[in-house]
Amino acid sequence: xxxxxxxxxxxxxxxxxxxxxxxxxxxxxxxxxxxxxxxxxxxxxxxxxxxxxxxxxxxxxxxxxxxxxxxxxxxxxxxxxxxxxxxxxxxxxxxxxxxxxxxxxxxxxxxxxxxxxxxxxxxxxxxxxxxxxxxxxxxxxxxxxxxxxxxxxxxxxxxxxxxxxxxxxxxxxxxxxxxxxxxxxxxxxxxx
Amino acid sequence: xxxxxxxxxxxxxxxxxxxxxxxxxxxxxxxxxxxxxxxxxxxxxxxxxxxxxxxxxxxxxxxxxxxxxxxxxxxxxxxxx
Numbered sequence: 001x002x003x004x005x006x007x008x009x010x011x012x013x014x015x016x017x018x019x020x021x022x023x024x025x026x027x028x029x030x031x032x033x034x035x036x037x038x039x040x041x042x043x044x045x046x047x048x049x050x051x052x053x054x055x056x057x058x059x060x061x062x063x064x065x066x067x068x069x070x071x072x073x074x075x076x077x078x079x080x081x082x083x084x085x086x087x088x089x090x091x092x093x094x095x096x097x098x099x100x101x102x103x104x105x106x107x108x109x110x111x112x113x114x115x116x117x118x119x120x121x122x123x124x125x126x127x128x129x130x131x132x133x134x135x136x137x138x139x140x141x142x143x144x145x146x147x148x149x150x151x152x153x154x155x156x157x158x159x160x161x162x163x164x165x166x167x168x169x170x171x172x173x174x175x176x177x178x179x180x181x182x183x184x185x186x187x188x189x190x191x192x
Numbered sequence: 193x194x195x196x197x198x199x200x201x202x203x204x205x206x207x208x209x210x211x212x213x214x215x216x217x218x219x220x221x222x223x224x225x226x227x228x229x230x231x232x233x234x235x236x237x238x239x240x241x242x243x244x245x246x247x248x249x250x251x252x253x254x255x256x257x258x259x260x261x262x263x264x265x266x267x268x269x270x271x272x273x
């Protein structure tokens with residue numbers, strides 16, 4: 001084996017040791033399937049190995065790996081069907097409603113009071129576990145729109161482009177995502 | 193969305209969500225304020241929504257899910273092929 005290749009192999013193995021859990025966790029929050037997440041992590045490192053010579057430490061290694069993974073996640077959804085995000089959006093719009101025809105909270109959907117005063121409570125692992133589970137339960141387009149905004153800190157315009165949605169749809173998606181996330185946290189964490 | 197000063201809960205929560213990302217018009221901010229001052233459910237929504245936003249940003253840094261060792265070794269073998 002030429003020296004260059006074995007050096008790269010060694011380097012990728014080192015990156016794998018350091019970042020595979022981080023990437024896996026990143027993927028799982030976004031794809032809702034452990035096998036898909038494993039495959040995406042694997043593909044990320046394969047691409048990383050191929051592209052290692054052109055990487056040249058221009059950015060942080062973790063940033064570079066996440067950028068590769070992120071593209072793979074978007075591709076994963078695009079591969080599912082041509083207009084996958086559009087289908088996901090249609091599916092979202094027929095789910096049951098939080099408000100009645102006048103736009104007032106349905107009786108069983110009204111927010112109840114949370115005890116958020118406890119700083120201790122949010123240090124707990126359970127809190128983040130529940131949060132991750134609630135994210136995973138969102139439908140695909142909601143989860144992606146939400147995560148790209150809140151975890152990846154992307155511009156609304158870029159998100160719309162990547163997900164192939166209009167900005168009006170974007171706000172509907174985010175609004176519904178947040179209603180569901182809040183409800184899910186209330187049911188599964190607050191009432192623990 | 194209705195034009196008048198009185199917003200529904202649905203429209204209020206929509207604007208409350210939007211407010212976290214974009215600067216709203218004076219008119220919208222006033223309408224939200226009016227509604228929130230009268231509606232305890234939307235006020236709770238606003239507070240809890242903000243709380244979740246603040247926490248969710250930390251999610252990628254709290255590693256929760258890990259690959260098990262067997263999977264890791266398998267992936268590592270496959271990468272090198």
